[in-house]
Amino acid sequence: MRGLASGFLIGVPVVFTVDSWWLGDQISPVDALTLLAFSYVLTLAAVYWAGFRHGLRRGWEYFGDALEAIALAILALVAVFWSLGQFGDGQPPSIALGRIAVAVAPVSLGVAIANHLLARDTSHIDLDLGDTSNVRAGWRNDGWRGTAFELAASAAGALFLCVTIVPVDDLSSIATEVPARNFPFVILLSLLVTYSVVFAAGFAGEANRHAATGPLQSPFAETITAYIIALLVSLAVLWFFGRVDAQTAVFAIYTKAVLLAFPASIAAAAGKLAV
Amino acid sequence: MTARGWQGKSAAEWVTLALSVLVVGALVGVALVEESRRQEGDGAGLDVTFDTEQTVARGDTFNVPYTVHNTGPNAISSAEIWIDVFDGNLLKESAEVTVQFLPLEGKQDGVFVTTFDPATHTLMGRLESLQYP
Numbered sequence: 155m156r157g158l159a160s161g162f163l164i165g166v167p168v169v170f171t172v173d174s175w176w177l178g179d180q181i182s183p184v185d186a187l188t189l190l191a192f193s194y195v196l197t198l199a200a201v202y203w204a205g206f207r208h209g210l211r212r213g214w215e216y217f218g219d220a221l222e223a224i225a226l227a228i229l230a231l232v233a234v235f236w237s238l239g240q241f242g243d244g245q246p247p248s249i250a251l252g253r254i255a256v257a258v259a260p261v262s263l264g265v266a267i268a269n270h271l272l273a274r275d276t277s278h279i280d281l282d283l284g285d286t287s288n289v290r291a292g293w294r295n296d297g298w299r300g301t302a303f304e305l306a307a308s309a310a311g312a313l314f315l316c317v318t319i320v321p322v323d324d325l326s327s328i329a330t331e332v333p334a335r336n337f338p339f340v341i342l343l344s345l346l347v348t349y350s351v352v353f354a355a356g357f358a359g360e361a362n363r364h365a366a367t368g369p370l371q372s373p374f375a376e377t378i379t380a381y382i383i384a385l386l387v388s389l390a391v392l393w394f395f396g397r398v399d400a401q402t403a404v405f406a407i408y409t410k411a412v413l414l415a416f417p418a419s420i421a422a423a424a425g426k427l428a429v
Numbered sequence: 430m431t432a433r434g435w436q437g438k439s440a441a442e443w444v445t446l447a448l449s450v451l452v453v454g455a456l457v458g459v460a461l462v463e464e465s466r467r468q469e470g471d472g473a474g475l476d477v478t479f480d481t482e483q484t485v486a487r488g489d490t491f492n493v494p495y496t497v498h499n500t501g502p503n504a505i506s507s508a509e510i511w512i513d514v515f516d517g518n519l520l521k522e523s524a525e526v527t528v529q530f531l532p533l534e535g536k537q538d539g540v541f542v543t544t545f546d547p548a549t550h551t552l553m554g555r556l557e558s559l560q561y562p
Contacts, residue, residue, distance in 0.1 A: 179532035180504040180562040183464035187457065215438075218446050225449035228456055246534030248463045254456065 157226045157265035159351040162234075163424055164264025165227070166417040168257050169234055170319050172327040178253030186255035190224075193259040197223045200266035220266070227262035228254055237343045238328070238413075239336035304426050308380050311425020312387035312418040319414060320395045329409040337412050344384070344416045349377040351423035380426065384419035385411055467502040467533060474500030475531075477510055477554025481547040493547050495554070497528050497537045505531040509557040514545045521545055525557070 168174055181189070198220035231254045235241045241250050319325065332340070353373045388411050392398045398407045438446075476498040485492040495512070499505055507529050514522040522545060528537050541552070 176530055179530060179535065180506070182503075182533070183460040183467060187460045187464075190453075190456065190460075218449075221453060222445055222449040225452040228452050244536070246532070247459050248467075248533040249535065251456065251459050251463060252532070 156268045157223060158230055159347065159420075160268035161223075161227050161230050161261040161265040162347050162420050163351070164267075165230070165257060165261030166234075166420060167315070167318060168260045169231070170324060170328065170413070170417055171322070172324040172331075174256045175240075175253055175328075175331075178251075178256040179249055181252045181255065183248060183251060186251045189255040190258060193227075193255075193262055194220060194224055196259055197227075197262040197266045200263050204267045204270050223262045223265040224258065226265045227258050230261055230265075231257055233343060237336060237339040238331075239333040240331070304376075305379065305383060307425040308383045308422035309387055309425070311421040311423070312384045313391065314425070315417050315421035316388055316391040316414060319417065320391045320397060323395075323397060325392075325397065325410050325413055329406070329413055332409070332413065334405075334409075337409065340412055340416055341381075344412075344419045345377055345381055347416075348380050348384075348419045348423045349373065351420060352376060352380070352426055376426070380422045381415065381419045384415045384422045387422075388414035388418050463533070469502075474502075475505070475508055475510070475556050475559070476500055477512070479541070479547065479552045479554075481552070484547050486546075490542050490544055491546055493541045493543065493552060495539055495541050495552075497526075497531065497539070497554075499531040499533065499535045502533075503561050504533050504535070505559055506562045507560040511555050511557050512541055513553045513555065514543055515551040515553065516545070516549075521550065526554075 178186075198216060201219045201223060202216050232241065232250075235250065235253060240253065353376075389398070389407070392407075392410055392414065398410060476496075478496050478498070480494040480496070483494045497508070497510065505528070507527065508531065510526045510528065512524050512526055513520055522543060524541070524543075526539065526541070531537055543550075543552075
């Protein structure tokens with residue numbers, strides 16, 4: 155679960171670049187296999203140096219770990235592309251193959267470095283008690299102040315990702331390719347991944363989050379609020395860059411906001427973890 | 430940190446590894462099957478089919494749904510197709526259609542608008558030119 159969450163964090167921007175879809179549509183199966191092999195080598199290097207699991211591994215176990223990271227990345231991409239209506243539904247297997255091959259490297263690298271992207275626990279870190287973020291971390295248990303602090307962190311995380319996706323306007327192309335019936339699946343996947351990142355992936359502070367009693371700090375409420383914040387930030391960024399305005403049809407606004415809120419909600423969840 | 434041998438692998442880790450081999454193996458298998466199908470294909474396979482039963486009449490025109498299917502061994506970056514409308518052997522109308530970014534086995538749906546009723550006329554698509562990526 156930690157690997158999947160990390161893979162989503164790293165790889166989602168690539169998935170939301172329509173050029174990567176078109177590239178995947180055009181490459182031959184042999185090219186796809188070459189990309190897959192290249193991704194495996196990269197992942198193997200990351201697994202060896204960063205460590206996919208706790209403790210030292212031996213010899214061929216690194217190869218097995220890298221294979222697991224690649225498999226997780228493939229499953230994550232299947233879930234994302236399926237929710238976007240790009241697999242099945244009469245689509246030829248070569249399209250699925252090509253799109254997975256193009257996007258698998260960043261996702262598998264994200265899976266491989268899960269332990270380093272976001273710490274499992276912070277006990278090994280020598281905290282600088284005078285550091286501003288550490289001083290503010292004490293607010294987390296301070297009722298509404300802590301809740302506001304976390305909401306701000308979620309918004310910052312969502313904003314961080316939105317401003318990297320919206321300016322290139324691939325969302326318009328992706329929105330035209332996603333069937334209308336698939337948007338509820340996108341929302342569901344967004345909520346599921348957001349919950350996983352904050353409460354199920356074993357990142358730092360998970361036990362504290364489960365035990366938190368402040369307002370909006372139950373797992374369900376935190377997941378929903380992170381998603382709503384991601385939606386609001388998505389709408390704001392879309393409006394700021396002129397991708398939606400008062401003349402835009404309501405359904406077009408809905409499709410773009412829901413699509414953008416998927417990566418934004420993952421980043422919002424990561425923002426929570428960062429504090 | 431401790432070094433662990435393969436004897437220390439738990440059942441869950443073995444299952445995870447086996448499932449991973451299955452997932453990656455399935456993807457490699459799909460690639461090999463697709464590659465063999467690709468090599469069996471001809472040089473420039475592009476089929477145009479018309480679904481005349483779904484034709485919608487709008488005033489003096491008829492909207493005929495069509496599908497362009499890439500059956501060749503390569504993805505297509507652009508294709509020019511002529512759609513001809515015949516009354517018996519007599520060519521009544523021709524129109525050019527351009528299709529872009531058609532992947533392997535990819536399909537592109539569209540609507541051909543004509544003033545001739547497809548129930549009494551024959552529609553045929555013919556390939557004019559192809560560009561590969």
